Amino acid sequence: MNADHLAIIGDQFWARVDKGDDTDPDCCWLWLRPNGEPTKKYGSFRGLVATRVALELTTGQKVPDHLVVCHRCDNPPCVRPSHLFIGTNRDNAMDAIQKGRIVYPTRPKRPSDWHEHPPRQLTSVEALTAFRMWQAGQASNAIAQVMRTTRDVVWEAIQLMRIKSP
Numbered sequence: 001m002n003a004d005h006l007a008i009i010g011d012q013f014w015a016r017v018d019k020g021d022d023t024d025p026d027c028c029w030l031w032l033r034p035n036g037e038p039t040k041k042y043g044s045f046r047g048l049v050a051t052r053v054a055l056e057l058t059t060g061q062k063v064p065d066h067l068v069v070c071h072r073c074d075n076p077p078c079v080r081p082s083h084l085f086i087g088t089n090r091d092n093a094m095d096a097i098q099k100g101r102i103v104y105p106t107r108p109k110r111p112s113d114w115h116e117h118p119p120r121q122l123t124s125v126e127a128l129t130a131f132r133m134w135q136a137g138q139a140s141n142a143i144a145q146v147m148r149t150t151r152d153v154v155w156e157a158i159q160l161m162r163i164k165s166p
């Protein structure tokens with residue numbers, strides 16, 4: 001990607017951000033939906049997670065694929081670079097659990113016909129990772145493959161996270 005191309009993408013990207021009072025360092029910069037309404041979830045831009053694009057545009061460096069962009073401000077739609085940090089999925093999950101955002105039951109209920117060949121259940125960290133992958137646009141089938149379990153298990157985890165997530 002050359003500098004011109006990057007500048008064009010940058011303009012398009014930041015046009016989707018409500019910077020509010022950007023003289024206040026605590027003020028979050030909120031990602032807007034295409035219709036200009038604020039979103040409550042992670043934003044996405046050209047199929048990428050908006051927080052990742054925000055950091056990459058600001059630093060000029062790619063965030064490695066195996067790492068995730070986390071929020072210091074705990075506000076999913078925020079893309080203000082100074083509110084973001086790069087961590088592992090595990091950091092992100094631990095951060096969320098510590099902040100009390102995620103309460104995942106250790107034993108999700110499951111249909112009785114799973115008794116003989118129960119699918120592998122997800123740990124809290126895996127469930128949150130699955131949720132983040134789903135938020136980032138991955139299909140539940142694909143996530144299930146990565147997590148070596150069934151789509152039903154992944155879907156149940158995602159639904160639980162949607163309820164617990166702000």
Ligand SMILES: [Zn+2]
Pocket residue numbers: 027028029073074075078079080083
């Ligand atoms: Zn913020």
